[in-house]
Amino acid sequence: MNRDQLVTQLQQYQPYNEDERAHVERTLGFIMRHEDCFERSLLIGHVTASAFLLNRDMTHALLMHHTKLDRWFQLGGHCDGESNVLAVAIKEAQEESGIHAIVPVSEKIFDVDVHLIPERSGEPAHYHYDIRFMLMVESDEEVIQNRESKELRWIAKDGDIPGDSVSVSRMFEKWKNNSI
Numbered sequence: 001m002n003r004d005q006l007v008t009q010l011q012q013y014q015p016y017n018e019d020e021r022a023h024v025e026r027t028l029g030f031i032m033r034h035e036d037c038f039e040r041s042l043l044i045g046h047v048t049a050s051a052f053l054l055n056r057d058m059t060h061a062l063l064m065h066h067t068k069l070d071r072w073f074q075l076g077g078h079c080d081g082e083s084n085v086l087a088v089a090i091k092e093a094q095e096e097s098g099i100h101a102i103v104p105v106s107e108k109i110f111d112v113d114v115h116l117i118p119e120r121s122g123e124p125a126h127y128h129y130d131i132r133f134m135l136m137v138e139s140d141e142e143v144i145q146n147r148e149s150k151e152l153r154w155i156a157k158d159g160d161i162p163g164d165s166v167s168v169s170r171m172f173e174k175w176k177n178n179s180i
Helices: 003-012 018-033 085-097 166-177
Strands: 045-054 060-066 075-078 102-104 111-117 126-137 149-156
Touching: 003 018, 018 045, 018 111, 018 126, 018 166, 045 085, 045 166, 060 166, 075 085, 085 102, 085 126, 085 149, 111 166, 126 166
Parallel strands: 045 126
Antiparallel strands: 045 060, 045 075, 060 149, 102 126, 111 126
16 A cells, blocks of 8 residues: 555545544645655654454454553554555554464554654654554464553453543444444
């Protein structure tokens, strides 16, 4: 997937609600204005990719308690110049979960979010224009926590979601309302 293909996917994407619609519009505008939108060196913000990772039975989703931000999120990270956001989402899910057998449930975008990352360690506050995909584990591999997380936890489809992230709650709502 290149930049133009991402723009097309975002233009065709059907947001879940008005809040997400605003995120999609902001993300499209950002990508159109910045050729270097996938580069972390773009200090005002950059495109990131995330994974709403389901277990093999598709009954639980994996969340991480992020070490630096001290909040619960889906797995994901920086594109670092790579425009294939689906490939980045898979790579980040593998790195952050320790599970290698991960495949897309769909190659279509699952969720879009724009969120502010606070200033930290001399890095200015900036926005992440996060493109999210629903992925699934294809094996019986166990999760392996790395330094990026305080904890990794499988959350049942109807379970209590840790933390207070509106965007994580929105992804669970989408999952619950979908016949997957």
